[in-house]
Amino acid sequence: MFLDRVKITIKAGNGGNGSTSFLRNAMTAKGGPDGGEGGNGGSIIFQSTQNLNTLYDFRFHKKFVAGDGENGAKKLQSGANGKDVVIKVPCGTVIIDAETNKIIADLYEDNMEYIALKGGKGGHGNAYYKSSIKQAPHYSQTGEVTKAREVILELKTIADVGLVGFPNAGKSTLLSCISNANPKIANYPFTTLYPNLGVCEVKGQTFVVADIPGLIEGASEGQGLGHYFLKHVERVRLILHLVDISQSEGRNFLDDYEIINNELKKYSEDLAQTEQVIVFTKADLVDENTLNERLNSFTKKYNKDYILISSATYQGIDKLKLLTLEKLSKIPKKPPLQVEEINFDKRDYDSLTITRDDEGAFVVSGGKIDNFVRGVVLSDTRSFAYFQNRLLEMGIIDMLKAKGLKNGDTVKIKDIAFEYSE
Ligand SMILES: Nc1nc2c(ncn2[C@@H]2O[C@H](COP(=O)(O)OP(=O)(O)OP(=O)(O)O)[C@@H](O)[C@H]2O)c(=O)[nH]1
Ligand SMILES: [Mg+2]
Structure with missing residues (x-):
């Protein structure tokens, strides 16, 4: 089960109450105020980790409440602070305020932290209010009560390279050839139902490749699995656009190329502008004459570079890995998403x-x-x-x-x- 969007409720802990108390013992006839401070509530903190790839953990666990601060007590005893709750999310998780729909954090790298809600402040005990004119204050402060909030977690996978193409184009097969990943491969469309990530190593350097479910014409209108999963290649620097040159599905490969580009464009101009390497797959299934004919017709129509591969015979695979590495070295990383300048955890201490x-x-x-x-x-x-x-x-x-x-x-x-x- 793959989960990449979920709404959860978070609540910081309440502050503990301050205490109203006076020192009383056999030695002290009239003791001073000794009510201690309430503890602060625990905070809600999000932390990104490479060890997660989906938001699956949130399927049933949707409410996170940090610990309340303990109340203060006599003899100036301060209440303990409430426990923080650290919520682990995969790298690439975007946190959205469910009320305003604004992005409040983008945890795009490993081990980033975002304190979403700070715990409520503990109340002062009556000892705090003692002054030269008020020797015996009979009041203390209650702890700050925090409100529950809703946020949407959306995973936009972080990878360097995205594999895009029709179902059965050979995306998952290629991923398994060039990386450590072990995706499901089969000779029917929509074998891949959710994104797979793989790490590819070339010349001692590595890059991350994302394989997503196949696209078909009308994906942007919801055909097939739709373009829902394109958000997982939104942040890649390079797209490998896989086109089955053997036409094993009975479609024309030139049409395939065009259709996928159109679908990318309909999803976002940004994705359409992302640099592409055109990869013709399943070269082993076509005889040389037909192959040359098709390649010539492509060049005539588009005059663009391409690379020819076969995951069955490994033809062109090393070349493709080197080319990918070389291209990546020239393309800067995409910046994190623009975080809205709203103070999500704003507390109202001023309105009247x-x-x-x-x-x-x-x-x-x-x-x-x-x-x-x-x-x-x-x-x-x-x-x-x-x-x-x-x-x-x-x-x-x-x-x-x-x-x-x-x-x-x-x-x-x-x-x-x-x-x-x-
Ligand atoms: N002969 C040959 N078959 C290939 C090659 N690459 C993939 N195939 C076969 O094509 C079929 C589809 O491959 P997949 O890798 O599952 O295709 P996909 O693009 O991931 O497909 P979806 O996940 O459905 O979008 C499988 O039966 C593969 O064995 C190739 O280079 N040569
Ligand atoms: Mg696949």
């Missing part, structure tokens, strides 16, 4: 909105409020005083007044409602 509800109450909401309310435990009158003070300091009371707030009006902030009095 004031609206009126049906009962005329003033409703204050937004990221600024969410973040601030974390520091308030409302069962406690002392922290309520702190809460009101901070509303003043943050200018929120002034903003409410500007919206018409008067004595006796109700203000609602998260699940807190209170009557305003000057």
Whole structure:
């Protein structure tokens, strides 16, 4: 089973709560605040590895949640940080924000890392809030609660060379001749159902070759297996365009050549512009006269270089390997995909909105409020005083007044409602 596109859910860990606690023991009559800090949540990290070739592992495992930070405790004990989750993906995996469809990372090389979501911050314990004017703060901060997000993982294989051609053109056979790969080979169309990769070694140097399912006329409209798998040759530097010169399938080889080029063009101009080596296959199946006739007709029509091979007799195979290596030495690697300049893990600590509800109450909401309310435990009158003070300091009371707030009006902030009095 080959899987090259999958949607998964990821969530960083929540921050642990800070603790509200006071030192109490036989020696200390009136101890100071000793509530420790909450631990930070774990992060979600993607890591590319050469050891994977597909996204198969994600078939059933689609949800990844990093560990929550532990709560702080008395005696200034900090909570432990939550465990990170490292998600391994094959090289060439592109990460897309499912909400905006924008590319947020391209892990095109081995061992690249992308921190998609940082863990939620741990809350401060009450010891943190101690100051010369506030000896005994009765409040601590809850940990930051993170949101689950969806991303799409799309594999766009990274190879130097792509094999393209009609079904049965001999792509997989060639791959098995020139590389360490062992693809399935058979005398029926669509033997190859998903891409195969092979490493080819020539003169002590190596390059990676991708063999993909065959294309037919109308692939771009979904005929055959369609052009779905062309994304796996989108990033190659060189295409070996295989054309069966023996015409063993009963088609004209010149038409074949033209049709495949058209399909490449319909997929993307970029792919159509990728340098090609034209490879005529199955030379062993044609007598010399017919062969010369066909080669002449090709030259007459296109006047392009080509190479003639047979994977059965190895005719032209060494020449093809050397030519490929030589061409590759002159073609630079394709750059990674353009990553959109969006901050995927953006946290809202600043937004603030004031609206009126049906009962005329003033409703204050937004990221600024969410973040601030974390520091308030409302069962406690002392922290309520702190809460009101901070509303003043943050200018929120002034903003409410500007919206018409008067004595006796109700203000609602998260699940807190209170009557305003000057
Ligand atoms: N005589 C001869 N037969 C070949 C040669 N190359 C491939 N074949 C045969 O052609 C048939 C198709 O070969 P494959 O390598 O599976 O073709 P493919 O292009 O990978 O085909 P799909 O995976 O279906 O797209 C097989 O029966 C091969 O044995 C060759 O050079 N000479
Ligand atoms: Mg094949």
